[in-house]
Amino acid sequence: MPDSHDILFRTLADPTRRAIFERLCREGEQTVGALTARAGVSQPAVSKHLGVLKQAGLVRDRHEGRQTHYSAQIGALAPLIDWTSQMAGFWENRFDKLEDLLKRMDQ
């Protein structure tokens, strides 16, 4: 588990790479060319980012003729949800304690 966390965090820590992933999440499957047009970096750089994303299981590629289409694998993000829900769980528990305290306090 810690390994998959490390890989996901490291992969998404790069802002350019994260922007590519986010665009695939929002807009669906796209070619390297289409992604490059708006990434602000060169096509080889985009391809490299896509390779890292693919290794982390965050994107899948599909070959069609000379084009490669990439799509986001949102399910791969599941391990990341752990800590936000963990922190929310912390506060939920603290609020339970707060409510118990309020019951005991004078008006």
Place this chain on the structure above:
Amino acid sequence: MTDTSTETRTVVVEREIPHPPEKIWRALTQPHLIEEWLMKTDFAPALGHRFNLRGDWGGVDCEVLAVEPHKTLSYTWNYAHDDPAYALKSVVTFTLTPTPGGTHLRMEQQGFRPDQRQAYGGASGGWRQHFDKLEQVLARIE
């Protein structure tokens, strides 16, 4: 260019509480009461006041950023660690809104980076202790 609003993530917990804002405010701002539901602290409701919240696992460093009695309380919630992946710089904001039945209490914690290794400053063992303690407290009350 990095946009801090997209660089960090936020945790929001909201709850309807059947008590008036004034009473909840006391629980949020008086150290002996804060200790009963959150952690040991030397908090004071003064702008710029630096304080700690202490647990068995260590603690977080805080500074008061906003105080609007019975309405808003905001402070930093920072955890120092040599490894930046474990360090946390966040801001906790409590917002109290009166409702017919009491208060709508909202807690927003902002500042988790996408590469954050831990939600909370402490070790995961600290979490287990928190929950164990909580269960003990709850068992005593019932």
